[in-house]
Amino acid sequence: MADGEAENQRDRICRARLFDAQGDDRSVACGDLAQLHLQDRHLLWVDLTRPDAKTLDDVWAALALPEPAVAAVDSTTTTPFLGKCGDFFWVRVVAVSGNDGLALCGQVLTLIGMRNAVVSLHDEPIPFLDTLLEREAAGSDIGGLSAESFVAALLDWHLTTYFGAVADFEIAVERLEVGILDERRRDSLPELRRLRKAASRLRRMLAPHRAVFSALSRPDFRPSESDQANAHFAALDTRYERAMDMVENTRDLVVGSFELFSSQVALQTNTSxxxxxxxxxxxxxxxxxxxxxxxxxxxxxxxxxxxxxxxxxxxxxxxxxxxxxxxxxxxxx
The missing domain is CATH 1.10.287 (Helix Hairpins)
Structure with missing residues (x-):
């Protein structure tokens, strides 16, 4: 029983899947990574959730990760960052999680791209990674993607967390405005303060990514890559700008709600x-x-x-x- 629990724990810490463009996708044990021979139509995805030092060392050795990449990945900072060394590149981003648009938490996600392989590293489970793994478990043609394109896809999923947070935020604003228009409700200032703090936090979390996404879309980042991968990064930068515009709009929503609250208070005062x-x-x-x-x-x-x-x-x-x-x-x- 103890051996089974330990094996399940290892499976949760390190999940590896080999995508084959021919449709022969399969899961791979992290201990077998060194024996893999990746071909042009293969894409290996290794997902690490709070791995221990030994697991990290084994994965880095199996993938021949260079020292600059290892040093960047081992850093405890949470600031978004982009780096590269030869055929390897890595990007650190912060996804957002929250269930009501106000209780926002940041989840640091590090992605490492190399020839025919991508590694994702994070301390806490990230829902969209689990969703993607489950969706593609039955076979897919992801193996036809390059590592750069697959990283772009994961970063697009990362931006989706901000779109979801903004949608939850808008629902909270609408709920507040309905309450403001209710004559029986008098004090909406505490909720307005929560919304204002959430809007500021959401912007502080997303704004530092601008340097990362703009650098990914520049021609000098991966000049030897195909036009398709470069197009994916350019589209990703455009999607980031859209997410930033939506996050900026959350502050305007709070200001609009405050003006509605002020008007309602003035109307009630006038009636009195x-x-x-x-x-x-x-x-x-x-x-x-x-x-x-x-x-x-x-x-x-x-x-x-x-x-x-x-x-x-x-x-x-x-x-x-x-x-x-x-x-x-x-x-x-």
Whole structure:
């Protein structure tokens, strides 16, 4: 049982799949990487999730990874980066994860490309990598892609995480705006603060990638590669700009929500002031009547005693009720 658990753990740490353009795809044990003989129509993908030092050393030795690449991969920094050495190149990016558009977490993903092989390295499981492995498990023609094109595909999936985060963010904004328009809800500032922080964090996570994607699309990055791979990198840079535009728009969405909140608060304040003004007019009118009745004139009305008092009170009540009815009819409050 312990041996089976250890084997499953190794399978989760290191997953390797050999894609064959002829349709003969198969999984490969990471311990057998050194015995593989990759051909032109082959593409090896090795996915490493929080590997231990021995696993890393074995994979690097099997793939003959140069020292500059090993040093870059072993770095603990999370800043997006692009480097190359001979036929090897590596890129470090940060994918975004979150389930409601606000609780955003960064997941560092390092991709290493070489002739007929790609390695992906990350500390935590990344959903789109699992999805891709499951989707292509039944056979595919990915083996016809070059390593550069496959890295471009993985980076495109990486950008999709930002599109998904923006979509979740927009849902959160719409939910907030519906709440703002609800007359029973008063305080939306805490939610607006959360949205503003999320928009800023999303931009800080994506903006540093500009140097990486622009460098990938330049002709001097891989001048010996085919036009097809260069076209993939150029399309990837365009998609990055689209993602950046959408992330920039999240701040405008928050500003729009704040303006809606401000307008709603102003409308509620105006309604309250209108009601207070109406009450002041009615009470002031009744005060004038009471003042007139309190004048020291020897008028016959003042000799009616209790009857006159109740007549005055009734007149005030009728005047107040008529004023309220008129205000409701004219929708003053």
């Amino acid at each position: 002031m209108r009601l207070l003004s109406f009450i002041a007019v009615v009470v002031g009118t009744l005060a004038v009547m009471a003042g007139i009745l309190g004048m020291n004139f020897d008028a016959p009305f003042f000799k009616t005693q209790a009857t006159g008092f109740w007549m005055a009170v009734a007149a005030m009540v009728v005047l107040a009720a008529a004023s309220v009815a008129l205000g409701r009819y004219r929708q003053w409050f």
